[in-house]
Amino acid sequence: QVLLVESGGGLVQPGGSLRLSCAASKSVFSIYAMGWYRQAPGKQRELVARITSGGSTNYADSVKGRFTISRDNAKNTVYLQMNSLKPEDTAVYYCNLERRLGDYWGQGTQVTVSS
Numbered sequence: 001q002v003l004l005v006e007s008g009g010g011l012v013q014p015g016g017s018l019r020l021s022c023a024a025s026k027s028v029f030s031i032y033a034m035g036w037y038r039q040a041p042g043k044q045r046e047l048v049a050r051i052t053s054g055g056s057t058n059y060a061d062s063v064k065g066r067f068t069i070s071r072d073n074a075k076n077t078v079y080l081q082m083n084s085l086k087p088e089d090t091a092v093y094y095c096n097l098e099r100r101l102g103d104y105w106g107q108g109t110q111v112t113v114s115s
Contacts, residue, residue: 002026002104004095009109012085016113020080022095022106030073033098036080038091038111045094049080062088085113 095106
């Protein structure tokens with residue numbers, strides 16, 4: 001089993017920044033692709049950003065140029081740096097670890113962008 005714990009969410013004004021963290025319980029973290037997803041009330045969960053074990057990244061068009069995903073394998077942690085936040089970024093953000101036999105998910109952290 002892999003436990004994923006997100007942190008760093010909160011309330012921020014439009015144009016502000018937050019950095020989300022996801023800490024994994026396994027030291028073999030480095031072999032997995034990781035992703036950040038988000039889900040707003042009444043909407044489906046969507047992929048925000050993804051990073052492979054080799055460090056390749058991809059982003060949803062809506063966040064490209066504003067968000068950056070990164071990983072620190074020594075700390076078993078993946079990050080999502082969110083800049084120039086917009087109200088439409090408001091959602092619960094979930095950390096995801098990709099696995100053939102079934103993905104692992106964190107509990108989610110709330111991000112609210114409002115003035």
